[in-house]
Amino acid sequence: MKLDALEVAIAGAGIGGLSLGAMLARRGVKVVIYDQMTAPQPVGSGFVLQPTGSAVLAVMGLADGVRMRGANITRMHGKLAGTNKTVLEIGYRQGEYGIAIQRVALFDLLLQTAVxxxxxxxxxxxxxxxxxxxxxxxxLDGGRMAPTADLIVDAMGASSPVGYDPAKELGYGALxxxxxxxxxxxxxxxELEQRYERxxxxxGxxxxxxxHDGAAEMATFFWSLRNGDIEAWRRAGRAAWIDEVAAMWPEAARFAEIAEPVHARYRHHTRKPIAGRRxxxxxxxxxxxxxxxxxxANMALLDALSLTLALEKAETVEEAFALHLKQRQLHIWLYQMLSRVLTPFYxxxxxxxxxxxxxxxxxxTRLPLVRYLVSRLVTGDFLNPVGRIGAGNYSTTEIPSLAISNT
Structure with missing residues (x-):
């Protein structure tokens, strides 16, 4: 397909939308990203870039920028509140690590590249x-129509209004x-450290x-909460929350004292990937x-690279869709299933x-074989998703034509 003749409209300026837009524009595609914000800005706190997500960023030429801003994570450690009994112990395999990063830091790198x-x-x-x-x-709002395009991409996240189903919301969210x-x-x-009470x-x-360069080092603090309890939490006030945190994890009470928490709701759904023709x-x-x-975030990055490479290889948009789904569906199915099974335990x-x-x-998880399998689960590389989308090794040296200049 001749990509420099393609016009693509992307709904949503999040991690998936920005990375896809940047990779397509680098290949000559005319890309417009639509977003409800008055200016592109990140939503959310920090998260861990797993080796799969880092591989995509390496392909984009952003690996160094991410490493400079993030914190290397080599272990996830969870204990029971009160007893300090270890009930979660996950380490990365030799030579691997996650990169914990503020969403704003990655967003700025992706936005700079897209522009x-x-x-x-x-x-x-x-x-x-x-x-x-x-x-x-x-x-758009009010029934206004944006200019037509050859391809529309819904990258608006879990709350996308296209096919939204409120019944898919999970009972628990987090501050x-x-x-x-x-x-x-x-x-x-x-380390990612966690405490549990049932x-x-x-x-965590x-x-x-x-x-950004020269900024202070930060941490993300999160506290699980039933969505139905958020109003009661607000009415109780900060002092009550500080007391609750201190009772469960005394060392973390300092965060509750200074935090300006945002309540996040979560959903579990697998919508049809094809929203309509093109x-x-x-x-x-x-x-x-x-x-x-x-x-x-790692899955969104993989989707973006997979769709980009599929469009590059295929003769038509429809063929690109079919190839993209072949590359991604099995990996997505596996992690959707695992998430549905494991979430109620936590x-x-x-x-x-x-x-x-x-x-x-x-x-x-302390047994060697189980520890190996769990580490692969956490890194996101079950079923070799990077290899399945045709991106080769986790290095731009393997795919120099895909690197995006950041200058």
Whole structure:
């Protein structure tokens, strides 16, 4: 397919939309990204880039920038509140690590790259739907139609209004806040640390590096919460929350004292990837899960690279869609299934499941074979997703034609 003759409209300026837009524009595609914000800006706190997501960023030429801003994570360690009994112990394989990064840091790198390669932006554009036709179009607030395109991509995340189903929302969400990293301890600079009280309470601390050069090192603090309890939490006030955090994890009370938390809701769904003729979904708009496996942003990056390479290889948009789905569907199915099975062990009202987690699953993760399998699960590389999309090794030296200049 001749990509320099292609016009693509992307709904949503998140990680998936920006990375896809940048990769396509680098190949000569005319790309316009629509977003409801008055200016492109990130939504959310910190997360872990797994080796799969880092591979995509390496292909884009952004690996060094991510490493400079992020914090290397080599271990995930969870304990029961009160007893300090270890019930989760996950380490990366030799030579591997995750990169914990603030969403704003990655967003800025992707936005800078997208702008540098000619991606256009239409901000203050609230998207309400997609219109099919010989050349589809994005439908804006008030029924206004954006200019038609050869291809429409829904990258609006789990709450995309296109095919939205409120019944897919999970019962538990979380409070997230970015707070200064305490260099005096007691937290570990290369670990995601968590505390559990059954499955109804979970807290975590993740070092996430710096937002930009010269900025202070930060951490992400999260606290699980039933969505139905958020109003009661607000009415109770900060002092009550500080007391609750201190009772469960005394060392983390300092974060509750200074945090400006944002309440995040989660969804679990697998929508049809093809939204209509020449219309496709990527990222959480296609496949959303809870954050327990930490794969959301990594999956969006994989989707973006897969669709880009499929469009480059195929003769038509329809053939590209078919190739893209062949490359991604099995990996997505596996992680959707695992997320559905494992989430209730960590966020639910069940008493039996956390007991099984603490008595069976936790000790089992110390066995060599189980530890190996769990580490592969966390890194996201079950079924070799990077190889399946034709991206080769985790290095731009293997695919020099794909690198995007950041200058």
């Amino acid at each position: 540098s390669v000619g991606v256009a932006f239409e901000t203050s554009s609230r998207i309400t739907g997609l219109a099919e036709g010989e050349k589809p179009a994005i439908v 997230w806040a970015t707070v200064p990293w305490p260099k005096d301890g007691p937290f570990h600079a290369s 499955a109804s309470h979970m807290a 601390v993740l070092p996430v590096g710096t937002a 219309m496709i979904r990527i990222g959480d708009a296609w496949h959303a899960t809870s954050p327990q496996l930490g794969q959301g 966020q639910s009202d069940s008493r039996a499941l956390p007991f099984m987690r603490d008595v069976v699953i936790g000790p089992a």
